[in-house]
Amino acid sequence: MKYTLHSEKRVYNGHFKVREAKLTHDTFHGGELTVTRQCFERGDSVAVLLHETNTDRLLFTKQFRYPTLPHTNGWIVEIVAGSLEEGDRPEDRIRTEVQEELGYTVGTLKHTHTFFASPGGSSERILLYFGTVTSDAKTHPGGGAANETEDIALVALPVAETRSQLAAGFFTDAKTLIALQWFFSDR
Numbered sequence: 001m002k003y004t005l006h007s008e009k010r011v012y013n014g015h016f017k018v019r020e021a022k023l024t025h026d027t028f029h030g031g032e033l034t035v036t037r038q039c040f041e042r043g044d045s046v047a048v049l050l051h052e053t054n055t056d057r058l059l060f061t062k063q064f065r066y067p068t069l070p071h072t073n074g075w076i077v078e079i080v081a082g083s084l085e086e087g088d089r090p091e092d093r094i095r096t097e098v099q100e101e102l103g104y105t106v107g108t109l110k111h112t113h114t115f116f117a118s119p120g121g122s123s124e125r126i127l128l129y130f131g132t133v134t135s136d137a138k139t140h141p142g143g144g145a146a147n148e149t150e151d152i153a154l155v156a157l158p159v160a161e162t163r164s165q166l167a168a169g170f171f172t173d174a175k176t177l178i179a180l181q182w183f184f185s186d187r
Contacts (some may be wrong), residue, residue, distance in 0.1 A: 001026040007032075017041040042117070042124035046090045047081035048098065048109065049179035051159075055135045058162045058183075060155040060176070063144070068172070077155050078173040081126070092129050093137050098131070101152045103142030106131045112182050117174065126175050130183070 003025035012018035024034040050059040061185055064074045082097035084090065091109050098106050109129045117124040144150025157165065165171065166180050 006083050007121050011038065011090055014166055027052045037161060038121065040122040040124075042083075043123050044084045044093050044127065045117075046084060046097070046127045046129065046149065047179065048094045048106070048129040049176075050098065050102070050104065050106070051132050051183075052156065053132050055156070056159050058159060058180075059102055059104070059133070060157065062153040062155045063151060065101070072172065074091050076173055076182040077171065078176045079179050084127075091129070094131070098141075099134055099140055100144055100145045100148075101150070102154050103138050103140035105137045105139050106133055107137075107175045108132065114179060128175060128179055128182075129177070134176055138162045 003023055006022040006024065008019060009022040010017060013021045017040075019039045020036065021039070022034070022036050027033050037151050051057075052059055059080075060077045062075055062077045062082055063167055065072075065076050066074065068074060068076055080094070080098050080101050082093055086094055090111075094109060095106050098104050109131045111127065112130050113128045115128070116122070117126055142152065142154055145150040162180065163184055166177075166184070171177055171180065
């Protein structure tokens with residue numbers, strides 16, 4: 001199957017960017033379809049599920065997320081994540097985000113998945129990792145980077161409680177759901 005890109009332009013250039021394209025693509029029935037589509041250019045991100053092995057707890061962030069209104073009260077629990085910047089190595093960005101948000105120093109990281117967050121409208125890919133820490137790896141209070149106007153709380157849940165919370169629908173963030181389903185698929 002083929003496509004032809006007729007035109008492409010940036011239609012919004014703020015903190016985030018939006019690109020618009022006119023294109024024609026083959027259809028599954030042998031024809032062609034000409035469409036205009038917009039793409040929210042979010043950039044790639046990294047995320048990590050952290051297991052504090054000596055306490056058998058999983059570590060999460062809790063923070064206010066404006067886009068979740070009116071479906072939530074605004075505060076959601078999710079795994080640590082951050083945007084990749086030009087020239088970043090994903091593992092280095094994860095270590096920085098974990099230090100800023102939760103105050104832990106992370107050692108070994110394992111890449112588990114790379115996926116599109118919402119391919120119908122966004123270019124964002126998330127590179128998902130798993131990492132282990134111990135409670136003595138907490139070397140900083142965390143809470144977020146002051147220059148990024150973040151206000152983040154650490155949520156540490158025992159693995160068994162996390163499994164129950166997952167089954168009860170407590171987690172609503174896609175990257176967190178994917179990470180937890182991966183984690184529990186081996187247990």
